[in-house]
Amino acid sequence: MQQGKQSICFKQAPQILEAASVVGEKEGQGPLGRFFDEIEKDPMFGTENWEAAESASQKRAAERVLEKAGLTRSQIRYLFAGDLLGQLIATSFGTVDLNIPVMGLYGACSTMGEAMGLAAAFIDSDNADHTLALASSHFASAEKQFRFPLEYGNQRPYSATWTVTGCGAVVLGKRGGVAAVTGMTPGKIVDMGYKDSMNMGAAMAPAAADTIWQHFQDFERRPEDYDQIITGDLGTIGAEILTDFMRNKGYDISDRHMDCGIEIFDSESQDTHAGGSGCGCSAVTFCAFVLPRIRSGQWQRVLFVPTGALLSSTSFNEGNSIPGIAHAVVVESVKAEEK
Amino acid sequence: MQQGKQSICFKQAPQILEAASVVGEKEGQGPLGRFFDEIEKDPMFGTENWEAAESASQKRAAERVLEKAGLTRSQIRYLFAGDLLGQLIATSFGTVDLNIPVMGLYGACSTMGEAMGLAAAFIDSDNADHTLALASSHFASAEKQFRFPLEYGNQRPYSATWTVTGCGAVVLGKRGGVAAVTGMTPGKIVDMGYKDSMNMGAAMAPAAADTIWQHFQDFERRPEDYDQIITGDLGTIGAEILTDFMRNKGYDISDRHMDCGIEIFDSESQDTHAGGSGCGCSAVTFCAFVLPRIRSGQWQRVLFVPTGALLSSTSFNEGNSIPGIAHAVVVESVKAEEK
Numbered sequence: 001m002q003q004g005k006q007s008i009c010f011k012q013a014p015q016i017l018e019a020a021s022v023v024g025e026k027e028g029q030g031p032l033g034r035f036f037d038e039i040e041k042d043p044m045f046g047t048e049n050w051e052a053a054e055s056a057s058q059k060r061a062a063e064r065v066l067e068k069a070g071l072t073r074s075q076i077r078y079l080f081a082g083d084l085l086g087q088l089i090a091t092s093f094g095t096v097d098l099n100i101p102v103m104g105l106y107g108a109c110s111t112m113g114e115a116m117g118l119a120a121a122f123i124d125s126d127n128a129d130h131t132l133a134l135a136s137s138h139f140a141s142a143e144k145q146f147r148f149p150l151e152y153g154n155q156r157p158y159s160a161t162w163t164v165t166g167c168g169a170v171v172l173g174k175r176g177g178v179a180a181v182t183g184m185t186p187g188k189i190v191d192m193g194y195k196d197s198m199n200m201g202a203a204m205a206p207a208a209a210d211t212i213w214q215h216f217q218d219f220e221r222r223p224e225d226y227d228q229i230i231t232g233d234l235g236t237i238g239a240e241i242l243t244d245f246m247r248n249k250g251y252d253i254s255d256r257h258m259d260c261g262i263e264i265f266d267s268e269s270q271d272t273h274a275g276g277s278g279c280g281c282s283a284v285t286f287c288a289f290v291l292p293r294i295r296s297g298q299w300q301r302v303l304f305v306p307t308g309a310l311l312s313s314t315s316f317n318e319g320n321s322i323p324g325i326a327h328a329v330v331v332e333s334v335k336a337e338e339k
Numbered sequence: 340m341q342q343g344k345q346s347i348c349f350k351q352a353p354q355i356l357e358a359a360s361v362v363g364e365k366e367g368q369g370p371l372g373r374f375f376d377e378i379e380k381d382p383m384f385g386t387e388n389w390e391a392a393e394s395a396s397q398k399r400a401a402e403r404v405l406e407k408a409g410l411t412r413s414q415i416r417y418l419f420a421g422d423l424l425g426q427l428i429a430t431s432f433g434t435v436d437l438n439i440p441v442m443g444l445y446g447a448c449s450t451m452g453e454a455m456g457l458a459a460a461f462i463d464s465d466n467a468d469h470t471l472a473l474a475s476s477h478f479a480s481a482e483k484q485f486r487f488p489l490e491y492g493n494q495r496p497y498s499a500t501w502t503v504t505g506c507g508a509v510v511l512g513k514r515g516g517v518a519a520v521t522g523m524t525p526g527k528i529v530d531m532g533y534k535d536s537m538n539m540g541a542a543m544a545p546a547a548a549d550t551i552w553q554h555f556q557d558f559e560r561r562p563e564d565y566d567q568i569i570t571g572d573l574g575t576i577g578a579e580i581l582t583d584f585m586r587n588k589g590y591d592i593s594d595r596h597m598d599c600g601i602e603i604f605d606s607e608s609q610d611t612h613a614g615g616s617g618c619g620c621s622a623v624t625f626c627a628f629v630l631p632r633i634r635s636g637q638w639q640r641v642l643f644v645p646t647g648a649l650l651s652s653t654s655f656n657e658g659n660s661i662p663g664i665a666h667a668v669v670v671e672s673v674k675a676e677e678k
Contacts, residue, residue, distance in 0.1 A: 002465065085425075086426065087649065087650065089654040101525040101527050102526075102527065103525060105443065106444065125460065127340065144653075185440075187440055310427075310428070312426035315390065318387075323431055
C-alpha cells in the first residue's frame with residue numbers, strides 16, 4: 001500500500017523468519033565477532049580466487065539461514081540478491097546451486113535494503129510464501145574491482161573504509177517470525193558532484209539524509225518513533241555529515257543513529273580507518289547484531305537504511321562524480337499474539 | 340497471486356501505457372529501423388565517452404516515454420532499470436536526473452524482463468500507480484567492458500552477436516493502456532558449464548528453455564496459447580538450440596518463436612553474424628516492434644522472454660563457465676471494454 005510520496009506500508013507486515021551471517025577472520029576479530037554464525041579463517045573460503053571466495057560466502061549464508069529456518073531450497077519461491085562485482089558474478093556463481101528463481105539487484109552497498117524491501121513486497125502481495133534476501137562483499141574482490149591490486153600495498157587515507165568480507169541472508173515469510181518488515185522507502189539517486197572515492201561516506205550521506213527525511217514525511221514520524229536509525233556504511237565521516245544534514249532539515253537523530261560500518265570494526269586496533277563498507281557490511285551487521293535486539297524486544301522499531309556509492313573504476317577514471325543511494329526498510333518486533 | 344511453482348498471475352493485469360525506443364544508427368538501418376522513436380546518428384550521443392552515451396540513451400528514452408504517456412516524472416513512483424556495465428553506471432548516470440526512486444537491476448540481457456515483471460508487480464499490489472521500466476546497452480561500452488578495445492579491430496566468429504546500441508522504456512499503470520502484463524515467470528540461473536563467450540546464444544538457450552517450460556507448467560498452457568514466444572538475444576545458433584530443447588521437452592515452438600536478436604539486424608548486409616544482443620536488444624524490439632502488434636490486436640498474447648548470459652571479463656578470464664538466465668512476462672492485448 002502506497003504510503004506518502006515515495007514509501008510503502010506493508011499491509012500484512014511480512015516477517016523475517018531467520019537470518020544468518022558468514023564473515024571473514026577480521027570481522028570475527030571485531031567488536032561484533034561473537035554474534036556471527038560463521039567465521040571463516042581462510043580468506044579464499046577454500047576456493048581458487050577472491051570472486052569464488054565471495055560466492056562461497058553467499059552459498060554458506062544461504063544454506064545456514066535455510067537450516068536455521070527449517071526450510072528447504074524448494075520452499076523459497078524467489079531470491080533477491082546482489083553484490084558489488086561487475087555483472088554480479090559473486091551472486092551468479094554463489095546462488096546457482098540454490099536452484100531458486102533469482103532477481104539480480106545492484107544498489108552498491110545499499111543492496112541489502114533493496115533486497116529486503118523487494119523480498120517483503122513479494123510476501124506482502126501474496127506472490128510468495130517464502131523469499132530469501134542476501135547481499136555480500138569481500139575485501140579482496142572489492143579492492144581488485146575498485147582500487148589497487150593488494151600486492152601494490154597502497155596507502156589508504158583516514159577517510160577510506162575497509163570492505164567487509166561476508167554475506168548476510170534473511171528468509172521472509174508470512175507468520176511465525178522473529179521480526180516484521182512493516183514498510184520501505186526506496187531511495188532516489190542523489191548526486192552532489194562529490195568525487196573522492198577514498199571518502200565514500202561523504203558521497204553517500206546526502207542520499208541517506210534524502211531517504212530518511214522522505215521516510216519521516218511519508219510515515220508522519222519523527223526520530224523518536226524509532227529506537228535506532230541504522231545506516232549501512234557511512235563510517236565516521238559520513239555519519240557526522242548525515243547527522244548534520246538531518247539537523248539542518250529539522251531532525252536530531254544523533255542520540256539514536258547507529259552505522260553498521262562504525263560498529264563492525266574497532267578502527268584503532270584493526271586499522272580500518274573510517275569504518276567498514278561493502279554490501280556485506282550492513283547485511284551481516286543486521287543479521288548478527290540488529291535483528292537479535294529486535295527479536296528480544298530490546299528495540300521495538302528500527303529504520304534500517306543501507307547506503308550505496310554508485311561508482312565503477314570506469315566512471316571514476318573518466319572523472320565522474322560518485323552519486324549515492326539509500327534504501328530504507330522498517331523492521332519491528334513481533335508482538336507475541338502475532339507470532 | 341502465485342501461479343504454479345515459479346510464476347505469478349497478476350490479479351489486476353497492470354497495463355503498459357506507452358513505450359519508447361531510442362537506438363543508434365546501425366539499428367536504424369536494420370529491418371526494424373522505421374519503428375523506432377529516435378535514431379541517433381552520433382554513436383557518442385553528444386557526450387564524451389561510450390558510457391555517457393549509453394546514459395544519454397536512457398535519459399532520452401525515459402523522457403520520450405513520459406512525453407508519449409502524458410505523464411511527468413513526479414507521477415512515476417518507482418523506476419526499475421539496469422544495463423550491462425559494471426556497477427550499472429549507465430543507469431546511475433542515465434537516471435539520476437529523473438529524480439525517481441530507483442531499483443537497480445542486473446540480469447544481463449534478461450534485464451528488461453526482470454524490470455517489466457517487477458514494475459508490473461508493484462502496480463498489481465497497489466504499491467504504485469505508475470512505474471517505469473527500462474534497460475539499455477551500447478555496442479562500444481559493451482565491447483570495452485567485455486571484449487577488446489574497438490581500436491584493436493579483433494575478428495569476430497560467426498557465432499558472435501553484435502551488442503545493440505539503444506534503450507527501451509515502458510510506463511506501466513492500472514488502466515488506459517495499450518497492452519496488459521498478465522503474468523511473469525522469474526527465471527533460475529542455469530549453468531551447463533558452457534564457456535565460449537563468442538557464442539552466448541548457446542550459453543543462454545538452456546535457461547530460456549527452462550523458463551519457458553516452467554511457464555507452460557505453471558499456467559497449464561501450451562505454445563498454441565501464444566501468438567508469439569519472443570526470446571531476447573539468442574541469435575541464430577541459440578534459437579535453434581532452444582527449439583531443439585523445447586522439442587525434447589515435448590513442445591514445438593518453432594512456428595511461433597521469434598528472437599529479438601535475429602529480427603533487429605540483417606545479418607548478411609549488416610555483418611552482425613549471429614544477431615543482436617545486449618539489454619537494449621530485447622528492450623527496443625519489444626517497444627518498437629512487439630508492442631504495436633499487441634496494441635493493434637494482430638497478436639492477442641505473447642510470451643516475452645529476455646535472456647541473459649551471466650559473465651564478466653573477470654569470471655571469463657578465470658576460466659569460469661557462462662551461466663544463463665531468462666525472465667518471462669506475459670503481455671496481452673487489452674479488450675476495448677477494459678481500456
